[in-house]
Amino acid sequence: MLDANLKTQLKAYLEKVTQPFEIVASLDDGAKSQELLGLLTDIASLSDKIALRSDGDDSRKPSFALNRINGNISLRFAGIPMGHEFSSLVLALLQVGGHPSKTSADVIEQIKNLEGEFNFETYFSLSCQNCPDVVQALNLMAVLNPNIRHVAIDGALFQDEVEQRQIMSVPSIYLNGELFGQGRMGEEEILAKLDTGASARDAEKLNAKDAFDVLVVGGGPAGATAAIYAARKGIRTGVAAERFGGQVLDTMAIENFISVPETEGPKLARALEEHVRQYDVDIMNLQRAAKLVPAASEGGLHEVQFDNGAALKAKTVIVATGARWREMNVPGEQEYRGRGVAYCPHCDGPLFKGKRVAVIGGGNSGVEAAIDLAGIVAHVTLLEFGEQLRADAVLQNKLRSLPNVTILTMAQTTEVKGDGQKVTGLVYKDRGSEAVHTVELEGIFVQIGLLPNSDWLKGTVELTRFGEIITDAKGQTNIPGVFGAGDVTTVPYKQIVIAVGEGAKAALSAFDHLIRQA
Structure with a gap:
């Protein structure tokens, strides 16, 4: 099933496994079951800490569970997790095998403290670049909290369930038999829906923060670059993003990002965030901007207010909120979104x-x-x-x-x-x-183009009739100390490489503004 090169790479990963566990497969006589058995046999052969059983009795066939010896984990794949989901399989093997997650300690603690019974089912497709984030998040939650169970289901192999539940969009997530959500979600987004008090606690933390020298609103290529360039100047830098990675997360193949011959959007988004985290940058995820309150006087503080009631202050603000898919705005579109x-x-x-x-x-x-x-x-x-x-x-x-x-x-x-x-x-x-x-x-x-994410700026920053932020050659808006970068602005040619350059330019302009105000 796995070629020699992939086996070598996987064997190196599995050396990180510290706790023994077993793979329990539920199979029938079909070709897909035999294909899955071949994959699981290859995996088990690469580590002496992994045992394989094929006597599972789950109703979904082919499927397999990952069970820690003497543990209490309920994590299952229904289907053959190759394609985009192979990374989800590798992470699940490592985490069930005791290898720690890179998720922040606060999020891990929040997952462990969840009370109740949570039976999750995620329907994915192997060609979906958004699905692995959801599958990996829920798998990790199932590893960390025995109250959480997760089954990742390949919709193409279980068409009867897809038809019965009328699933027409992946990832589709069910909790205790009811639709929980659709589209990309990470641990933080899922927790925000499960832990109803999380938003208020998060807002309280943000309100207590000191003012930033540079506050970047948006976490796409422009925002990430702006944060890095600002942090390298040694000034207090924060990034508030609705979702780190932005529109790049929804991009499939990227073949024109200079020096990177080929990559995929989610992979690039992860690399952007990892790069930002190498610097002293305060990253605040799941923050949807609601309003900009410009400084009352020159040299004062700008304020950005968010949907959850939080507000952050900063000497300069870089708006890099990007764009979103344009909708048709016709009767029935919203009613049947995700249902065709x-x-x-x-x-x-x-x-x-x-x-x-x-x-x-x-x-x-x-x-x-x-x-x-x-x-x-x-x-x-x-x-x-x-x-x-x-x-x-x-x-x-x-x-x-x-x-x-x-x-x-x-x-x-x-x-x-x-x-x-x-x-x-x-x-x-x-x-x-x-x-x-x-x-x-x-x-x-x-597939009719993009709309800038600038609705929250109406009445403050000058916009074009299309909603783009009007910026000059330095990224400056009509408000001193407020800059724009990337697809949300009037810059022509909405490309990742251009957004990166615009983010760098805006950060350098913000720094120049700061030193002239000193």
Whole structure:
């Protein structure tokens, strides 16, 4: 199952195992069970602290549990965790085997102190780059707290459950049989939903903090770079981010970040955070900015207020809150979000195997999505608002060569149709003839660009009509001491490499502002 190179790497990892444990497989006579048995046999052969049993009686087959000898851990994979989930498997092996997590001591203590019964089920797909964060977070929680049980389920292998629960978006997380959440979550996000007092305690801690020299709002490439450049100047630096990594977390392949020939968004996001943590930077996660209160006078303190009631003060502020996927804003879109309306073809595409889907948008993202989906689904209908597709010619040629793709131009989506549970179709208007048409389908993938995350700045920082922060060549806004960087600003070409440079520039400008105020 595993090639020689991967076995060598895994064997080195498994040398960190300090406590013996067993893998208990539940198998049937199917090909996937034999494939899983081959994987587990390879793993068990690499460490004398791992025993393999194949007499499991779990109803989900193929699946396997990781059980610490004389321990109380309930952690199971239903499926074959390869692809993006192989890293989740390796971490689970290490953590069940006693290797400590790098998660902060505060978070670990909070997990251990949770009381109650928590039976989690996470549905994932092997092509989903968002799923490993959830799987790894809940696996760790199951290792640390015997009250927490977790099963990670490959939706492609257990289609009957996917159909029964009408799952059309991964990761989908169930707690005690009820839907708990969808989309990327880490330990802190999950804890915030389970521990209802956590938000108030967190706000109290933030309110007690001293003023920063530089407060960076946003933890994407621009924010991370700004924090590093500021910290290297030896000044008091903080980062408040809704989720560290930002939009990069939702990016699949990255092949144009200079000096890194190929990587993936979540991997780059982890590297960004690890780099920031090498410096004396106060990182405050899960903080959604709500309002900016500019300094009352030159040389005063700016204040950033957050949704949880916390407020932070700083001599300078760098806004690097990035952008988010643009929505269609048509009836039915929000109602069926996660129930047929999706924004990540790589994550959710496998759930629509053999079904009919639409892609909204004819730029590079839309056409690439349609090409990817055409290899999975029964049929793709691509709808473009303009007279012609806007994607690169090579992508258009590839798309037009596919037999199960229909391209509609001058098509304005006006409504998402559904049966109350899931998407059943969409309505569009032909902008040429004004005729209205209905397309019957099961999934809609929206790929129509980005919106800057700047709503919280309205009435303070000067914005364009598109919501972008207007900045000068140094990243300065119309408010002295407040700077902007990355995709939330007017800087052209929304690229990771450009955001990194803009973050560095904003930090250097903020430092220059500080020394001139001294």
